Amino acid sequence: MEMLPLIAEVNRLLYAPPLLLAVSLVYAATRHEDMPSILRHAVRFGVGTVGFMVVVAAAIETMAFFQ
Amino acid sequence: MANPSEPAPVPLPSPKLAALLAWLFPGLGHLYQGRRAKGVLFMASIVTLFVAGMVIGEGKVAYASTLPLSPIRAYLYDGWPFICQSGIGVVAIPGWLERSRYMAGEGPLLIPALYPPPMDERDARARRMDLTSIDESGERVQHPNGPAKRRYDLGFRFEVGMVYTVIAGLLNLLVIYDAHSGPMLAEEEPVEKDSPPDSAAD
Numbered sequence: 074m075e076m077l078p079l080i081a082e083v084n085r086l087l088y089a090p091p092l093l094l095a096v097s098l099v100y101a102a103t104r105h106e107d108m109p110s111i112l113r114h115a116v117r118f119g120v121g122t123v124g125f126m127v128v129v130a131a132a133i134e135t136m137a138f139f140q
Numbered sequence: 141m142a143n144p145s146e147p148a149p150v151p152l153p154s155p156k157l158a159a160l161l162a163w164l165f166p167g168l169g170h171l172y173q174g175r176r177a178k179g180v181l182f183m184a185s186i187v188t189l190f191v192a193g194m195v196i197g198e199g200k201v202a203y204a205s206t207l208p209l210s211p212i213r214a215y216l217y218d219g220w221p222f223i224c225q226s227g228i229g230v231v232a233i234p235g236w237l238e239r240s241r242y243m244a245g246e247g248p249l250l251i252p253a254l255y256p257p258p259m260d261e262r263d264a265r266a267r268r269m270d271l272t273s274i275d276e277s278g279e280r281v282q283h284p285n286g287p288a289k290r291r292y293d294l295g296f297r298f299e300v301g302m303v304y305t306v307i308a309g310l311l312n313l314l315v316i317y318d319a320h321s322g323p324m325l326a327e328e329e330p331v332e333k334d335s336p337p338d339s340a341a342d
Contacts, residue, residue, distance in 0.1 A: 088196075088300050092307065095189040098181060099311045103318040104325060106150050108177050 093119055150175075150322040162319035164229035166312050169319030182315045190228065190308035197301020199253035200290045202231060204239035206256045221302055227309035227316075257286020 101114035152158065153173055162169030167183030170176070193201060205219030216223070226232035234250040241249055248255035258264035264271045264286065273281045273292050283289040291298050318324075 085296065085300075091189065091192060092304065095185040096307065096311065098185050099314060102178050102181050102323075103314045104323050106175075106178070106323050106325075111178075111181070 093122060097122070152320070152322050155320045159316050159320035162316045163227070163312070166228060166308075166315055169316070173319065178318070182312075186228070186308050186311055186315065189311070190225075190231070190305050193301045193304025193308065194253065195301075196297050196304065197294060198297070200257075200294065201298060201301035202235060202254055202305050203256045204235050204254075206239060206242055206259050221306050224306040225309040227312040231305075231309065257290060259285050259287075261285075 097115040097119040098111070101111045101118055105111045105114055151173075158169035158173050160169070161172050162182075165183070166186035167179040167181070170179030170182060173179075202222060202225050204222045205215060207215050207218050209215050222235060226235065231254070235254040237250060238248055238255045241247070242256045258267055258269050258271065261271060261284065269286065271283045271286065271289050273283065273289060275281050281292065283292060294301070
């Protein structure tokens with residue numbers, strides 16, 4: 074019971090991948106009917122979301138650097 | 141008149157019953173309709189997410205607020221997480237039942253984890269529930285109500301567990317729509333070999 078929280082306490086970002094995986098798969102599956110299309114869409118969605126988060130994080134770090 | 145370029149419609153037997161089943165348990169509506177792969181995918185994704193949230197939050201992140209339902213704005217301010225979590229029927233039904241038992245002064249019945257925490261000190265005393273915690277220096281910390289104690293005791297894990305379970309409930313709303321009306325198909329399915337791969341934005 075305690076293992077998952079303990080592992081994730083090392084780095085709180087570890088809580089994000091399960092959430093991203095579930096959201097990508099469910100969102101993609103509500104837009105397609107066949108599994109290959111679902112998986113392709115899920116991968117694109119997941120990569121796009123991570124990319125967006127990286128851009129936001131980079132912007133915040135940049136602003137913090139010049140603060 | 142049907143457009144020949146449109147994808148063939150997906151057969152959706154008994155859409156209303158399927159939507160009800162999808163609300164009751166994620167993926168059940170799709171399994172009922174014979175859409176097994178998607179049913180299993182929805183079930184695995186949403187149930188895993190919800191259970192993970194409950195484990196991370198030590199079973200203390202899903203409960204219906206015991207504020208009066210009116211005025212609704214005040215209730216929504218406090219009770220929005222469980223309203224979102226109520227996108228899953230097997231959570232919503234016992235959760236609202238436990239709330240009604242709490243309001244009637246009765247103890248938990250079906251799922252104690254969904255039983256609401258005391259909303260003030262007087263209520264906690266009446267129910268013989270402790271609203272204190274011990275901090276890192278060994279001092280006793282008095283909390284104004286049960287939710288505050290849960291937030292203090294669990295810290296960041298309370299927020300994570302809440303986010304996991306809230307998103308699981310919201311995702312199930314998409315699943316209910318899919319069970320009732322089929323996939324949204326905002327993008328065309330990729331057409332065979334000769335056409336370039338679909339590069340439309342998500």
